């Protein structure tokens with residue numbers, strides 16, 4: 001069942017994993033959530049949980065990063081059937097890019113229509129503060145510039161077209177919904193929007209790199225999300241994504257600040273409750289056919 005790294009997973013491999021999951025649970029999720037570093041608490045919001053350790057799911061990679069529990073959780077969120085990845089995969093873990101994005105195709109094959117991606121990221125926008133939530137409106141795919149794209153290799157039309165459009169990667173209605181819900185919840189002061197850039201990691205950025213990204217118009221930098229968004233759009237799912245700004249990307253040689261994973265996880269804990277409320281309220285407003293109510 002394990003294909004060669006550069007060949008990716010076939011439609012049949014993905015279908016086998018999807019069918020295996022569907023046989024284990026009656027939950028039929030239409031919303032799929034991916035928890036970023038330190039944001040696994042989002043999965044704990046689900047009621048009537050049916051949870052699987054990644055190691056027990058055919059074809060699934062294993063989580064290797066602290067703050068990514070490695071569980072796929074099915075359940076309901078205020079009555080809506082959802083599935084939640086409590087832990088994602090990153091290029092720097094050594095996984096080929098097709099493996100990182102495999103769960104997103106599984107989402108599609110089990111009936112998910114809307115994907116909500118979350119991540120921890122370093123803030124480059126000078127107006128951003130640690131603890132801000134940035135709604136992602138667009139991305140820069142740095143590994144993609146070097147040919148590392150989850151759609152490289154043969155294209156299977158059963159998933160989507162050879163050359164998918166990405167100018168509409170992040171659903172505008174869902175961005176507006178997040179803004180509206182954020183205002184209703186009183187989050188106006190820390191709810192922002194911006195452009196996310198993915199790098200390979202695991203080293204954090206140098207000062208020169210951060211300065212370059214800032215000049216390019218990047219608002220937040222991280223190590224995930226973009227490959228998942230590309231795969232989700234390729235197979236026709238709607239994508240909403242947000243970054244929790246967990247630290248400032250250092251851009252000044254006099255600065256004493258040093259990016260570190262502990263700070264990332266700590267900021268996640270501090271904003272967990274608000275983030276959960278934002279995501280869960282949005283889920284209640286996403287209709288089965290993906291309309292915004």
Ligand SMILES: O=P(O)(O)O[C@@H]1C[C@H](O)[C@@H](CO)O1
Pocket residue numbers: 035036037038065088090118119120121201222223224225260261264
């Ligand atoms: O999975 P995400 O993108 O939230 O994780 C970020 C990027 C690195 O994996 C880690 C660095 O602290 O957090």
